[in-house]
Amino acid sequence: MVRLVQKFGGTSVADIDRIRTAAGRVADAVAAGNEVAVVVSAMAGTTDRLVEWTREIAPVHDAREYDVVVSSGEQATVGLMALALQAAGVDARSWLGWQVPILTDDVHGRARIGEIDPDELLRRMAQGQVPVVAGFQGLSAARRITTLGRGGSDTSAVALAAALGADRCDIFTDVDGIYTTDPRIVAKARKLEKVTFEEMLEMASQGARVLQTRSVELAMNHGVELQVLSSFVDAPGTFVVNEDEDVEQQVVSGIAYTRDEAKITIVGVPDRPGIAAGIFGPLAETSINVDLIVQNVSADGQQTDITFTVAQADYDRALGMIEAARDKIGFSRVEGDPEVVKISVIGIGMRSHAGVAQKMFNALAEKGINIQVISTSEIKVSVLLAEEYTELALRALHTAYGLDDGENA
Amino acid sequence: MVRLVQKFGGTSVADIDRIRTAAGRVADAVAAGNEVAVVVSAMAGTTDRLVEWTREIAPVHDAREYDVVVSSGEQATVGLMALALQAAGVDARSWLGWQVPILTDDVHGRARIGEIDPDELLRRMAQGQVPVVAGFQGLSAARRITTLGRGGSDTSAVALAAALGADRCDIFTDVDGIYTTDPRIVAKARKLEKVTFEEMLEMASQGARVLQTRSVELAMNHGVELQVLSSFVDAPGTFVVNEDEDVEQQVVSGIAYTRDEAKITIVGVPDRPGIAAGIFGPLAETSINVDLIVQNVSADGQQTDITFTVAQADYDRALGMIEAARDKIGFSRVEGDPEVVKISVIGIGMRSHAGVAQKMFNALAEKGINIQVISTSEIKVSVLLAEEYTELALRALHTAYGLDDGENA
Helix, strand or coil: CCEEEEEECHHHHCCHHHHHHHHHHHHHHHHCCCEEEEEECCCCCHHHHHHHHHHHHCCCCCHHHHHHHHCHHHHHHHHHHHHHHHHCCCCEEEECCCCCCEEECCCCCCCCEEEECCHHHHHHHHCCCEEEEECCEEECCCCCEEECCCCHHHHHHHHHHHHHCCCEEEEEECCCCCECCCCCCCCCCCECCEEEHHHHHHHHHHHHCCCCHHHHHHHHHHCCCEEEEECCCCCCCEEEECHHHCCCCCCCCEEEEEEEEEEEEEEEEECCCCHHHHHHHHHHHCCCCEEEEEECCCCCCCEEEEEEEEEHHHHHHHHHHHHHCHHHHCCCEEEEEEEEEEEEEECHHHHHCCCHHHHHHHHHHHCCCCCCEEEEECCEEEEEEEHHHHHHHHHHHHHHCCCCCCCCC | CCEEEEEECHHHHCCHHHHHHHHHHHHHHHHCCCEEEEEECCCCCHHHHHHHHHHHHCCCCCHHHHHHHHCHHHHHHHHHHHHHHHHCCCCEEEECCCCCCEEECCCCCCCCEEEECCHHHHHHHHCCCEEEEECCEEECCCCCEEECCCCHHHHHHHHHHHHHCCCEEEEEECCCCCECCCCCCCCCCCECCEEEHHHHHHHHHHHHCCCCHHHHHHHHHHCCCEEEEECCCCCCCEEEECHHHCCCCCCCCEEEEEEEEEEEEEEEEECCCCHHHHHHHHHHHCCCCEEEEEECCCCCCCEEEEEEEEEHHHHHHHHHHHHHCHHHHCCCEEEEEEEEEEEEEECHHHHHCCCHHHHHHHHHHHCCCCCCEEEEECCEEEEEEEHHHHHHHHHHHHHHCCCCCCCCC
């Protein structure tokens, strides 16, 4: 007997037929003798519509009421899924966030899960009942409904799996696993059998967008094994595991990219303490997320250049704020380019292998692609390129690292 | 200062513009110095869609999960209404059934409201906050969501008004009041300024369909004054009041009809004790609602005929059950007609006026309309006619009782 949490995303419960298909997967897992708990998202498109309605009423609004509105989508799907399971002969009942309860802090719209008391669910699971738990939602100490932010149902599923002491958390979605890179761009992209939490974290935050980043962190911290798989294809997906379980230990397991980056360079910044804080403090205060930051040592000890990236949506606002602070910071000029792509080569094996970055630089140089900015961490190398090179660079790197389908990585 | 409950039905919150309009009405009432609580239905069409989904999964299903699904519509509208009120400068917050809580029994799908503790809502209303309460839903002792049956938001509003000790409950809908009869059929139909609870009850159950019957009963029992009015027109509607407040005391205040009736006559039934119970018991057990029952005295003391009506949807099933019980009951034959209309003349003044029924019979006779069955109660006279006479009969009766617009009733 294995204890499983099965999570179905919006496309997997997009209509009644798909809910039936998903229920069939749960029924199979139950018939195989497993204890199963289910977590569901809202039907695809529902949350977008609800969010749009709240914006139509007022662009800025009470996040507590926003949460009441947007959490209604999951309420419909838990009931429908419970009915579909019952119709498939499985004992099931729905659980809303406030019924479990899934306690969270009171940061409405992006709440964090605190405690989940698993006793009642475990008792029922032991009797053969499948709890169908609403993803994305929780309950604050003030007994208001909270939501966890977009993609939050992944986090609900992992948190529930941790609380239940589940052996695995299966994330059913519309892709059949994690790929070495985007298969829409690189035809030879390969589905990974296993990937480590650390790699997955880098991939998720680098734009792979299969799993909410926080859910991966949570799984890593609680040692919850994840599987990402398709609800439409009956085949194993990609397992996200601890480093010590990944026997392959690939040097590079994947190449992620994000086009949603804009680059800003501040030229001639005085090289003295507190300057970086003076630049990035105001950006943070207005909720502009800064991704990559590069500052080189100053050649003359007087002045340096600082380059950073922000989401394209924040580009104009960030530029304006930097310009406005020109006198205070005292730089010579600011340059920007919204048309860049960030490409990252990711692999846990990098830690023990030299030459990974060099291979990247060579591969790009061979194609005549200029690298604008380089940033590295323990398990990834990221570069900023002109956006037009995205496809060319991805294919070249995929081949250079031996990731193409048919080759052994 | 007046304490008000304002209830907005599905058509009044059908889209964001209408929610804004409804919020404007609440804001006006607040600005006029009233304490206001709001009850909302789901956006028009939402509940139908949710119900249809549950049926698609399984024609017969767990009513507890049905309630989880269908109650999600009101959850979206309470949040949206609270946001719209805030945008209009009104302090407001949403309340779901389980948050108030609105406690009900556990008859899922058609639960009855038990207790509502008003203290927290009253405290906030005294501070100027408008509670926006989800209609149609409550909480069972087992902490599951319950729903009150179609049209149940009216009942939520009245129950809340009773619990809050409100001076009035305004039911905003897509019609501007209660009419003497259906204005789509009788052009001269007149909006009533006042109608008594008893008359409204007869009208509601006779097919006026403006208010859920149970909400009127509840209002009568708790002395909650109701007003039915349009959310689109800024004008008073119809007040539903206690008999002693209705100074007009019309002999006939309205004429209701329902086409959804089918007539069944059992001919040659032995005239002995227990026969009626033997006929109607099995129908009741299979949830076939019998409306009108007429049994005449038997001419010979041996045999009699019994006529009754059922909803058209139950007609075939009821006929079959009666036929199946032929040997047990021992009647000679059964006749039926699904194409009948029931027309009812309703008025509290009938109690003290003779000749009301006679006027009806004369008016129908003058038009050559044959009366199939007659049934009377204290404040109404109902007749069954062939359905094709519906319009002719309604217009003739409307004129005969002096209800036509421009005349003084």
